[in-house]
Amino acid sequence: MSIDTETRPFAERVEERRAGACRMLALRTLVRDVVAIRGSFKVYPDFAAGQDLVQDLAVLLLDKGTRRRDRFAIAEALESRGAQLQFFSDGLRVVFSGRVLRDDLSEVLAILAEELIEPLFDAGEFEKARAQLAASLRRSMENTASQASAALSRRIYGRAHPNYQPPPEEDLERLATITVDDVRAFHAKHFGANDLTTALVGDLDVEAAEAVLRERLGAWTQGTEQASYAEHAEEEAPGRSLVPVPDKQNVDVRMGHGLPVRRQDAAYLPLFLGNFILGGNFSARLMSVIRDEMGLTYGINSSLYGISADYEGHWQVGVTLSRENVQRGIEATVAEVQRFVEGGATEAELAEKQTTVTGKFKVDMATTTGLAATLLRNAERGFDVGYLDRFPDEVSAVTLEAVNEAVRRYFHPDRFQLAMAGMLPDEGAV
Amino acid sequence: MQVIENEAGLSRDVPEAFTFVESSGGIEEYLLKSNGLQVLLLPEAAAPVVTFMVTYRVGSRNESVGLTGATHFLEHLMFKGTERFNKEKGTTIFNVLQRVGAQVNATTWLDRTNYYELLPKEHLALAIEIEADRMRGARISAEDLESERTVILNEFDRGENEPMRKLYHAVWTAAFVAHPYHHPTIGWRSDIEHVTTVGLRHFYDTFYWPNNATVSIIGDFDRAEALRLVEAQFGKIPSSPEPIPTVYTEEPEQRGERWLAVRQAGQLGSVMIAYKSPAALDPDADALDVLAVALATGKNSRLYRRLTDQGLTTHVFASASRFRDPGLFYVLAMLAPERTHEEVERAIGEALEGIKEEGLSEAELARAKSQLKAEEAFSRDGPFAVASRLNEAIAAGDWKLYTTYLDRIDRVTLEDVRRVASAYLVDERKTVGHYIPTRDD
Numbered sequence A: 001m002s003i004d005t006e007t008r009p010f011a012e013r014v015e016e017r018r019a020g021a022c023r024m025l026a027l028r029t030l031v032r033d034v035v036a037i038r039g040s041f042k043v044y045p046d047f048a049a050g051q052d053l054v055q056d057l058a059v060l061l062l063d064k065g066t067r068r069r070d071r072f073a074i075a076e077a078l079e080s081r082g083a084q085l086q087f088f089s090d091g092l093r094v095v096f097s098g099r100v101l102r103d104d105l106s107e108v109l110a111i112l113a114e115e116l117i118e119p120l121f122d123a124g125e126f127e128k129a130r131a132q133l134a135a136s137l138r139r140s141m142e143n144t145a146s147q148a149s150a151a152l153s154r155r156i157y158g159r160a161h162p163n164y165q166p167p168p169e170e171d172l173e174r175l176a177t178i179t180v181d182d183v184r185a186f187h188a189k190h191f192g193a194n195d196l197t198t199a200l201v202g203d204l205d206v207e208a209a210e211a212v213l214r215e216r217l218g219a220w221t222q223g224t225e226q227a228s229y230a231e232h233a234e235e236e237a238p239g240r241s242l243v244p245v246p247d248k249q250n251v252d253v254r255m256g257h258g259l260p261v262r263r264q265d266a267a268y269l270p271l272f273l274g275n276f277i278l279g280g281n282f283s284a285r286l287m288s289v290i291r292d293e294m295g296l297t298y299g300i301n302s303s304l305y306g307i308s309a310d311y312e313g314h315w316q317v318g319v320t321l322s323r324e325n326v327q328r329g330i331e332a333t334v335a336e337v338q339r340f341v342e343g344g345a346t347e348a349e350l351a352e353k354q355t356t357v358t359g360k361f362k363v364d365m366a367t368t369t370g371l372a373a374t375l376l377r378n379a380e381r382g383f384d385v386g387y388l389d390r391f392p393d394e395v396s397a398v399t400l401e402a403v404n405e406a407v408r409r410y411f412h413p414d415r416f417q418l419a420m421a422g423m424l425p426d427e428g429a430v
Numbered sequence B: 001m002q003v004i005e006n007e008a009g010l011s012r013d014v015p016e017a018f019t020f021v022e023s024s025g026g027i028e029e030y031l032l033k034s035n036g037l038q039v040l041l042l043p044e045a046a047a048p049v050v051t052f053m054v055t056y057r058v059g060s061r062n063e064s065v066g067l068t069g070a071t072h073f074l075e076h077l078m079f080k081g082t083e084r085f086n087k088e089k090g091t092t093i094f095n096v097l098q099r100v101g102a103q104v105n106a107t108t109w110l111d112r113t114n115y116y117e118l119l120p121k122e123h124l125a126l127a128i129e130i131e132a133d134r135m136r137g138a139r140i141s142a143e144d145l146e147s148e149r150t151v152i153l154n155e156f157d158r159g160e161n162e163p164m165r166k167l168y169h170a171v172w173t174a175a176f177v178a179h180p181y182h183h184p185t186i187g188w189r190s191d192i193e194h195v196t197t198v199g200l201r202h203f204y205d206t207f208y209w210p211n212n213a214t215v216s217i218i219g220d221f222d223r224a225e226a227l228r229l230v231e232a233q234f235g236k237i238p239s240s241p242e243p244i245p246t247v248y249t250e251e252p253e254q255r256g257e258r259w260l261a262v263r264q265a266g267q268l269g270s271v272m273i274a275y276k277s278p279a280a281l282d283p284d285a286d287a288l289d290v291l292a293v294a295l296a297t298g299k300n301s302r303l304y305r306r307l308t309d310q311g312l313t314t315h316v317f318a319s320a321s322r323f324r325d326p327g328l329f330y331v332l333a334m335l336a337p338e339r340t341h342e343e344v345e346r347a348i349g350e351a352l353e354g355i356k357e358e359g360l361s362e363a364e365l366a367r368a369k370s371q372l373k374a375e376e377a378f379s380r381d382g383p384f385a386v387a388s389r390l391n392e393a394i395a396a397g398d399w400k401l402y403t404t405y406l407d408r409i410d411r412v413t414l415e416d417v418r419r420v421a422s423a424y425l426v427d428e429r430k431t432v433g434h435y436i437p438t439r440d441d
Helices: A052-061 A071-079 A102-117 A123-140 A144-156 A168-177 A180-190 A206-217 A268-279 A285-293 A323-343 A347-364 A368-380 A386-397 A400-410 B070-077 B093-098 B121-137 B142-160 B163-175 B189-194 B197-207 B223-234 B284-296 B302-308 B341-358 B362-378 B383-396 B405-410 B414-424
Strands: A015-019 A022-028 A034-042 A084-090 A093-101 A197-202 A240-244 A250-259 A297-305 A313-322 A417-422 B002-005 B011-014 B018-024 B027-032 B037-043 B049-056 B103-108 B113-120 B213-219 B258-265 B270-277 B313-320 B327-335 B430-438
Touching: A015 A206, A022 A206, A022 A368, A034 A102, A034 A368, A052 A084, A052 A123, A052 A168, A052 A180, A071 A102, A071 B362, A084 A102, A093 A102, A093 A368, A093 B362, A102 A206, A123 A144, A123 A168, A123 A180, A123 B313, A144 A240, A144 A250, A144 A313, A144 A417, A197 A206, A197 A368, A250 A323, A250 B142, A268 A285, A268 A297, A268 A323, A268 A347, A268 A386, A268 A400, A285 A297, A285 A313, A285 A323, A285 B142, A297 A323, A297 B142, A313 A323, A313 B142, A323 A400, A323 A417, A323 B142, A347 A386, A347 A400, A347 B093, A347 B113, A368 A386, B011 B018, B011 B223, B027 B223, B037 B223, B037 B383, B049 B121, B049 B383, B070 B103, B070 B113, B070 B142, B070 B197, B093 B103, B093 B121, B113 B121, B113 B383, B121 B213, B121 B223, B142 B163, B142 B189, B142 B197, B163 B258, B163 B270, B163 B327, B163 B430, B213 B223, B213 B383, B270 B284, B270 B341, B270 B414, B284 B302, B284 B313, B284 B327, B284 B341, B284 B362, B284 B405, B284 B414, B302 B313, B302 B327, B302 B341, B327 B341, B341 B414, B341 B430, B362 B405, B362 B414
Parallel strands: A022 A197, A240 A417, B037 B213, B258 B430
Antiparallel strands: A015 A022, A034 A093, A034 A197, A084 A093, A250 A313, A250 A417, A297 A313, B002 B011, B018 B027, B027 B037, B049 B113, B049 B213, B103 B113, B270 B327, B270 B430, B313 B327
C-alpha cells in the first residue's frame, strides 16, 4: 500500500473496516514511527442514580491490573516500550487514547483489550482508587473555574442529564457508599462493544492492526444494561448561584442557558459560527472589547457546551475577573452579549470567522493525535468520513441571514443563569 | 544564490544573504549576514501546515528589581500592534492571523520569549511579515499599557488562586537569593502595578534585535522561498546598536537547607523538595533527566511505587530543570487525604537515599531511556510540538540540545546516575516547601 498524502480526500485516505464488534478507522500519514490511538464505546450509566461515579471508579481501575497480570506487570509492558495509554469518562462514553511507537502497536492494542475486557478490580486497588477520586473531588472544591462551571450546570440540567455536575460534597458522600462489587457489576453490565470505534493514525500497518483488533476486541459482546438519560435541559427560573471559595482573589463567572440543539441539526453550524464571532477566539468580540479595550479580564469566551448527537447542551459565556472588577465585568459582558444578539453579526465578521474555522480545521489535523481525535469525534456523531471533506464547504456556505436568524432564535441573554466562584464581593454588589 | 551541502551531501540553493552554519538532526542553521539573525529550518511535509516562531533570548532572567515582569508585560504589548497592524485599521495581529486559521500566541519564561504561528502553509509569508514588523515596530503606548496592566493583574490573580503554583514559585524564590531565577516570570505585583512605558520601551530597545533572536520554520515549506521571505522582511532591520547585555549575577553556593511554608485556604497539602542542579548544557543534566524519569514517570517508577501506590500521595512528579543557568532538580508530591507532610517528605528522602546508595537497576535505566526515546519520537509529531522543544533548546543556549538529546541520554550509565544523585541531592543545597491548606474563611 502506498503512503497517503494530504492531497486526497479523507473519504479516500481513511480505511474503515469492521473488525468484528469493533469499527476501525485507520489513516496512514507521513509521520515517522508514531501511531496515535483513540477510541470509545457507550456505557450508559444511570446518571439519575449517580452511577457516573461508579463509572469513574471503573475507569480509574482499568490500568490497575487484569486477570492475567498485576498492575506492575501490565505497566511494565507499556512503560518498557515508552507507550502511553489513558482512559477517561466522557458522558455516555468511555474513551481510550494513547501513543505508541510503530513496532509496538500490536502489543499495545492487545494490552488495551485486556484492560478493557478483563480488569482485575482488586479490592485493595479499589480502596486506593476511591481515595484518589475523593482527593480529586476535594481539590476541585478549591478550583474556582470548575466550581463555577459545575454550579451553572446545576441551574441548567436535571440530575439525569449527562452534563449535570453534582456538588463535590454530594459526590463525596455517595463515593463513601460505593463498593468494589458495585464496580464489578457495573463493568459486567455496562462495558462492552456498544458503538465501539477505534481510530488509528500514523505510521501503521493497517492489515496488522485490523487483525489484532479483530482477534482481541472483535468478539467483545455488548453491554446488557443501558440506563436512560435526560436529553434536554431542565432549567430553573433565571437566577444565580454563588459558590464562596476562600482565599481566591480571582473570581470565575459563568453565564448561560440551555440550547435545544444537537450536533446533527441544521441550526448547529450557523449557531456555531455566530457564537464564534461573539467569543470563539482572541479576535472575537468579547476578547476584543472586554479584555483588549476595557482591560477587565485575562480571559473571556463563549461556547456551545456539551452538545452531542445524543443530547442537547447549553450556551455558555465564561469570564475570569479580579475581585474588584466582578460587578463591572459582569455588566460589561452582558451588555456586549446583548449588543451582539440585538445587532447581529456583520458580513465582514462572518467572512473572517469562516476562514478562521476552515483554516483551524486544517491546522488541528497537523498531528496524529489531532487527526485521531477528529476521526473518532466524527464517527461518534454518526457522520460518514466524507463529512470531513465536506465540512469546510459547509462552513463557507453558511449565510449571514442564517447566522443572525440562529442567533436571534437561540441566544437569549435575558434568560441567562449566572454562577460564580471565588472570594465573592459583598452581597448586593453583584 | 549559493550552493551548500547538507549532512546527507545533498546540494541546496541558498540566497547569498545567508551563511550556512551547520546542520544536525535534519535541522539546518543559517545566519542572516546583515544583522546576525539566526535561522533554523526543518522541512517536514507530513501535513500542509507550517510553524513560524521567533525566539528572543530574553526572559525574566534579564530583569532587575522594579522591572520584574517586564518581559511578560512586553509580550502582551507586542500584540497591541504596530503602525501597520493595529486595531484602528482593523488589522490587529490576532485578526489578521486568526482569519487564516492560524494558532497564534506567545509565551515568556526565565530565559526566553517566543512568538509563534502554526498556520496553513500558504500563509507563511504573512507570519514572517508580521513578526519582522513587530521586532522593531511595536507601539508600546501609554494607553495600551494601562488597559493591559489590569489584564495582567487578573492573570496574576488567577495564578494566586493556585496553591501548587504558589508553592512552586516560593521554592524557587527561597532557593535563589541573588540570581534572577529568584522572581516569578509574571513579576511581583507591585512591579506590574508601577511599570511605565519608559521602562518597557527601554527593555524593548535593549533586547528586541535580530542578533538576539532565532527564527525557526518547521513544516511544509520550500527552503529557498522561505529564506527569501526571511531576508525580504528581516533583512531591513539593523543589528542592535549596543551589545546585548549579559547576565553576570551568579547564585552564591547554598550552604544549608532552606525550609518554607505556603498557607492558603484549601483542602489537601503538597510537598516540594528541590536541589540545586546544573545548567542545561552540562552533561550531568542528562543523568538527572534519566533519574527524574526513573523516579516518577509511570507506575513502575520508584516514587509512584513508594508513595502513590502506598496511598501516601495522589500524584508525584520529578523534574530536572534545563535552563541556561543552574536551576533545580525537584520532586513535587500531592498528599492523599489523612497523610502528613512529614511522612511524605520522609518517604521521598528515603527513596532518594536509596538511589544515592544503590543507584538504579539495569531494568530501571533501560525503562527510563525507552520512555525518553518514545517521548522524543512523539515530540516530532507535528510542527508545533517540534517548535516547543526546539524553543527550550534555543533558550538553553544551543539549539542542538534538541537534535542530540537522545544521543546524550544514550550515553548515561548507571554510574552516572548514582554519581549525580550523590553530587546534587544533598541537604546543604536542598530547599523544602510545604503547601499547608488552612480552613479559615
